Amino acid sequence: MLGLGYGAGLRAVRASAPAADLFAVDRDPATVGLCRALYQVYFPSIRFRMQVADAAQLMRDSVECFDLICVDLYDGASHPALVFDAGFWEDVRSRVADTGVVLVNCWGLPEHLRPFAGASPQRALGEVLRTVWEEVRYLPARRNTTFVLTSTNVSLCIDEVTAWPGLSAADRAVLATAACRLRHARTVPQGDAGGIAPARTQAAIDAEMARRWPAMLEVVGDAAAAAGLPPAVASGRQVVLDPEIAVPVLRTLLDREAAEAAFIPTVAASLTFESDFRAGWFGEWIADTHLDLAEHSPRWFYSTGLPQAMSMLANPYAPDWPWRDRLIEAAMRLSRAESVSGTSLETTRQTSAMVVGGPPARTDAPESVPAAPYRRKELKDAEDN
Structure with a gap:
């Protein structure tokens, strides 16, 4: 290390x-x-x-x-x-x-x-x-x-x-x-450098983040409009805190395979580490709809949706979420399903390691080979087994 x-x-x-x-x-x-x-x-x-x-x-x-x-x-x-x-x-x-x-x-x-x-x-x-x-x-x-x-x-x-x-x-x-x-x-996709040197310091990276923020909100606002909501909801916290707004916006972004679909789960999970638990609906939504999401939006679900919900559950300062056991069961079910379905990458070597992350200072591009979707029958068969 x-x-x-x-x-x-x-x-x-x-x-x-x-x-x-x-x-x-x-x-x-x-x-x-x-x-x-x-x-x-x-x-x-x-x-x-x-x-x-x-x-x-x-x-x-x-x-x-x-x-x-x-x-x-x-x-x-x-x-x-x-x-x-x-x-x-x-x-x-x-x-x-x-x-x-x-x-x-x-x-x-x-x-x-x-x-x-x-x-x-x-x-x-x-x-x-x-x-x-x-x-x-x-x-x-x-x-x-x-x-x-x-x-x-x-x-x-x-x-x-x-x-x-x-x-x-x-x-x-x-x-x-x-x-x-x-x-x-x-x-990792082919990057679009545009002759620009990378931001390396925390201040420079934060500035680059702020520069990109309005364009991201515009995409989220457009998704809100397509879902029959006022585009202005994208600039307020209700797009993260209120599931009546967040879910249709997120569904629209997922249908469009937009990178901005990572926005709502990222903010929802981040808030729990600031002792703001009002976005707890997200963990419950993942627990209740995991079969559908794993089938229709596997790339987003496995890389962002499920991990961010799990981070909310694992936060030691979070409340005893009522959906805790359901999310645990969902994660175990999905892992078992992948082991028996054979739809993931062929395993030639097993490595037991958890991902390490986080610099000391703090807290989309398409992939070349899309992840294979899972059929509901395979998931339910794995659960029964």
Whole structure:
């Protein structure tokens, strides 16, 4: 793990792969010391190797080979130059096994603001990664994008059988959701750079986000008008808080396969982490309509809809949602269905890992191969089995 922070990613990997040999690196001695102290007090049973080192130097000098490398590197509130350097990624690739996987977290623009166009760090990083890896896929997660890098013919799944047996029902549902997300990871599209350098600092990325916001609201407003609602509702919070407005707008955006369909779930989930739980309807809607959404809008559902609803459920400060058990059951049902239906990517290697995300500073383009839709009968048969 390149970029340790306070070590949250270590617990996620350990939960899904208890037997993994973990090695974490961070160049800041103070961060490493604080992480070590936190784990000694709160998680003394979790064992891992930890080293103060420069990530780029370690990748050049190391002789170890890893099955999984997680890269989560930030320089304060900005992206360090090395993450846009193809030479660094060549060194990373030399340290991963032929059938191994590299996960890269990149903070930037949310999916509803089309992060693979213009002055976006995701666009710039995606272009660099495509020069080094044959397969470059990604998982959107609000303002984070997790790149999934493999050589050709290496596909992924999460082996839920090997997960830590003490996981709660909610944690197992989170793991099942992660498995579905990986199966539906999107291929990174060809970016539209327009000769523009990527925004790298938090301030520059926020400014780019603000610049794109009006165009996004215009698309949402047009969807509202098509649904028989006043276009002005797009600029108010009711388009997120009121399901009588939000659902028809979201349905219209989904019918149009618009990137802006990520807007409502992204804001709904984000609000719960600000102790605003008025958008709880979204989790209930996902729990109640998951069969229909998985069939008709699989790309949006597995990459955005289900994960954002699950984040609302997993938020430790959220209320005891009345739809909690139904959403857990839905996630487990969908994961089982994918395992027996054979409609997802063929799995040639099983990797037990949770996606790591989030820079220390905070909290659409089409894919080349659309995810296969699921038939209701297959989903119900899997549930019965």
